[in-house]
Amino acid sequence: MKPAITYELLHECKQTGARRGVIHTPHGDIQTPVFMPVGTQATVKSMTPEELKEVNAQIILSNTYHLFLRPGHDLVKEAGGLHQFMNWDRPILTDSGGFQVFSLGQLRKISEEGVEFQSHLDGSKKFLSPEKAMEVENALGADIMMAFDECCPYPSTYEYTKKSMERTTRWAKRCKDAHKRQEEQGLFGIIQGGFYKDLREKSAEDLISLDFPGYAIGGISVGEPKEKFLEVLNYTTPLMPKDKPRYLMGVGTPDYLIEAAIAGIDMCDCVLPTRIARHGTALTSQGKIVVRNATYERDFTKLDPECDCYTCKNYTRAYIRHLVKTNEILGIRLLSIHNIKFLTNLMDKVRIEIENDNLGNFKNDFYRKYGYIK
């Protein structure tokens, strides 16, 4: 059987060890390291698929939990699958609903069988299990599916994290057994274990024995300090197979993306660029700017002098501020376009610098300019 997802390593940065590669999927190749915009409800909020292509999105995310609730996976299947439903012909990755176990807080109850959610839409009770998540993800038909896991909050005790991680591993096995379309969709396992090294090692070891076509690190970037994040990232990534994609879930900010690449990560996703866009903030080569602020009222320059996106080619900070202040949809759209392009441009540079064995220098330059180093 030919696996749906394969990884090809092209080069390793001699300066940092970062990987430059390609992920082959049923909907085309993905150049890595890659940043994946998030489109929870079968749409990257405010952006058309054409615009996503224009900002160089190679692959986008969508969410099992949300589409399960509405419009329902049966409907998406009837539409011909998620690709056809939303008119996106490049790769898609679906998250399993595992993150909602974390983010819905009081609205869920976890058992060995699965998770009972109280729908955030109408309060009705819904149930997701590894089997149900696979049924939904199979119906959605994404190129990459994530196993159903539990993302532990930070901080969590060793005992709780251990139990949770072991259950996530059992769930991963059940996911694998329930996954019906292995030739069309690759199922990734998610390494958990919180902020405990031995638990991460155990999780990685057990999941690797299940032989998934790719692996993710889950449960970091959940509010911990950056040192903690880096610590877990740097001891967990080397545990992951070299011949398969490595995905760091839920990251992130420009510095985290660079750190992830250096650690040997191939894929990252984050809601940040689109969320802060809706809240009036732009990522720029000189740091983030809250363009909604009064300072930009009469600033007739572009968001980022170094950016080549549609927004920066055509509009000023003053105009975008005006749109944001007046609640005009276009402000959100222009900022979303810019922020995603900023991150895909960043990853373009990261890939080039890996090929040039120069990612370490690039990181230092970037940090200085962005303002991470004063």
Place this chain on the structure above:
RNA sequence: GGGUAGGUGGUCGAGUGGUUAAUGGCACCAGACUGUAAAUCUGGCCGCGAGAGCGUACGAUGGUUCGAAUCCAUCCCUGCCCA
């Protein structure tokens, strides 16, 4: 000219004798946001002060009262109705 309803902080609008520097909404000023319960949330928003605090303030002036945005008198202004 007569009658009537009103004049509150940037704005709209509560409050009708004391815990009122004065509820709310909006506007404004900031901050947060990392596998999206998020076009959301949090804080600030009379002046001076780091702060305790001090000073001004509910159309104007005068009065009643221990105490007034709230009661009384006169005046000014606005809406509506009648002539």
